[in-house]
Amino acid sequence: MNTLSAITPLNNDYCEQIIDIILPIQQIEFNVPVTLNDQPDLLDIEKNYHQTGGGFWGAKHDELLVGTIGLIAFDKHAGAIRKMFVRKEYRGKELGLAQLLLDTLIDYCRQNQITDIYLGTVDVLKAAHRFYERNGFIRLPKTELPKSFPVMSADTIFYQLHLTN
Template identity: 75%
Template sequence: MNTTPVIRSLNNSHCKQIIDIILPIQQIEFNVPVTLEGQPDLLDIETNYHQTGGNFWGAMYNEQLIGTISLIAIGNNAGALRKMFVLKEYRGKELGIAQLLLDNLIAYCKQNNITAIYLGTVDMLKAAHRFYEKNGFTRIAKHDLPKSFPLMGADNMFYELHLNN
């Protein structure tokens, strides 16, 4: 039994596990008006993430998927951070799952010459805002996003991070 969290790349064989984490957090915990139909990317991880030059990662703890993060490469050395979710009972600094996930994504960006990361979130996710800001993300207006940024309907707050490769 491995009690150290491990970050690994996920593929289409993990779609059900990914959906089983993300949808309840969005819909039940935070009442975000989003459905699986509005997120078809979750049904084909390889096409929507891997084939863009991005990736989709999961945090495994005791062989259970407990968190996710993904990156869509959007051109011009930029990427869109998506699907960052950690099960409630694994959040916080004790295990540091969110930080491990983000550090993994940033390392991938640096290795792949992605120098800017953009993300969209919703105003009610206050802890997420604090986490992103603590990690150097700055808030930007929607009209300052790259034209290639894939907008999600529910998102109403946006952030960017410029990396020094």
């Protein structure tokens, strides 16, 4: 494999490439019953991520987008991780791509006074659960989420990370 480019911010110019990564992973690899219609945020990255005070980042290998992560800022000091996906052939500790994506998002949160990061996921993504837990995320019941947290219909498991200085 050639070298991976740096993690960079993505805008609406990348919507099609973002969808091309995310939908097959959700639908084919993990059989999550979710469609593009269930995820209109993917059609307007700038409105749904950047304009909230969050962001959306990607990792490229040559010109191919191979990983994504997004942050929706939903409160003055809180954000929701969305769309963290890495193409299967680019996963694993060897490349550390998932860690680079998460570290980029956490750095952004620290720079923008976002102290609490939340996320929702599905039961079948066991490796993702382990990854988040290794990174200090604590599992919490849906009832303990902030009222303004943007819950996705497919999500059944929730996590929080409180950032300290």
